[in-house]
Amino acid sequence: MFPERRLRRLRKRTFQPLFKETRLAVSDLVMPLFFDETIEEAVPIGSMPGQYRYPLGDAGAVAERLQRTGLSAVLIFGIPREKDAVATSAYDGDGVVQRAIAGMKAACPDLVVITDVCACEYTDHGHCGIVGETCNGGRDLLNDPSLALMQKIAVSHARAGADIVAPSCMLDGMVRAIRTALDGSGFAEVPIMSYSTKFASAYYGPFREAADSGFSFGDRTTYQMDPANAREALLESEEDAAEGADILMVKPAGLYLDVLAEIREIGLPVAAYQVSGEYAQLKAASALGWLDERKCALEALTCIKRAGADLIITYYAEDAARWLHEEQ
Template sequence: MFLQRRMRRVRSRTIQPLLCETILTRNDLVAPLFVDETAGAPVPIGSMPGQSRYPIDGIAAVAGKFWEHGIRAVLLFGVPAHKDEAATSAYDPGGVVQQAVRKIKTAYPGMVVITDVCACEYTSHGHCGIVGDSRCGGQDLLNDESLLLMNKIAVSHAEAGADIVAPSCMLDGMVRSIRTALDQDGYEEVLILSYSTKFSSALYGPFREAAESGYSFGDRTTYQMNPANGREAFLESQLDMEEGADILMVKPAGPYLDVLAEIATLGLPVAAFQVSGEYAMIKAAAERGWIKEKETVIEMLTCIKRAGADLIITYFAYDACGWLE
């Protein structure tokens, strides 16, 4: 019987590039960087081979290396010298992230600098804001008290020159609160990239080593998303859009492409964070020869984009940028 439809016709090696539906480019990639206030030299991160915490004085040179390689955006995480229950170092004008922003923007004004707005690296207990007695009993993150802290952090980052602030604490009302604080202080042009759907994932372990942000009691399941809940995940991002977010985010990326695809239908730009655990798993398997690192990374990043991501935050940004040449 003669075949009317031969799907293999469009897969010839000469035709494939013309019909490729999803093209991954350097402009899709955002590089996360850790800045350590106590470091005098790069500190390798054991669970994330190839990644380091960088000293403040060296962060502009690191950003420069990424800039020359084709990366146009970085996401900064700070490791402070001082921690306390109120996370006072997080909004200090001379804090680790604030210093890093100034150095990068002075050296490379065109680099888009995104700052993580949270308190887990800065609190002595490791939770993402102000902790107190909850109505359910025991200690837990206090929502409205923590909003005031996020406002201070976001404004301090904007004052330092951040282009985009990225609240990651999953507090109710955080986008509206931060937007109001930024606008009142004259930072109407600073964007908010909201970690609008951040799951309480088992894949954050290497990050907590890197950022020294492990928590001393309880867990984060009362403010981060249950991985089992898709409708709730969509609603979280929808609410942040209504509160004024400029960009939404799904974190982690790979296991939640169904959620990413649905959130992309809201119409706002969407970022996806390929998190530390995703990075570590690929690295570990590649080191053992079980998979090919380059091919695996490009496949996964392409699939994240295909699902709807406009930006992909990935620890593979530097390597992927080279592979895409």
């Protein structure tokens, strides 16, 4: 019995563009950037070939370069000159992220500037908030004192001109706390893109070099998620949606497409972060000639979109924008 349905009929090369189910677009992509107030020239990030720490003086030029590729959004991180136990510089009105926002918006007012709201780059211990003694006598991230810190950081970013704030610390109640602070400070129109499902992944390694955010003790498994837990992952995003998040996020992206597809069903826009380790392994294999970098990178990004991402935060954003233009 020969099958009556022949799926290969529609796979002729001339037909392929007509029946493509998922289309990756430049407008789907968000470029992460690192600004360092201790440098005067861009510094390459060794574990992330093609990526740099930029001096604040380059903020406008970087914004213009990315906008010329068609990219419309960036996510910025800051490396401050000074760190302390309570991340004072994270909410300084003249801080590194605050000044980077001003520089980018002055050059490209229509560029959507998203800011990472966290403390790991600003604390001398490298954890994502206020650290103290727990009820069992150990040291760990303290949830509620850290919420007050996130409120200060988010408001300072909004005051500096951020279009969207993105809390990444995985604290219980962080979205409600930040929404309350933004609304009470006159920033009710600033959306929150919550890192609502963020796993305690080993794939963040290169980021720690890029952002100078390694931790001095312990790990982040008491506040970031166990990679084995899918039901809990959904609950985390449902909680943030109920607290008022405007956009949810899954991080990392490529290893967690099953979770991404589930969170898509909540109904809010969803971002997915293709993290530093995902980028670095593609770069390394491509440098050895084992993979076709362009094809593999675009395949990975397309699959993230197919799973349900509305936005893809990726270090490949600039390259992918160029490749997609070339395919048109």
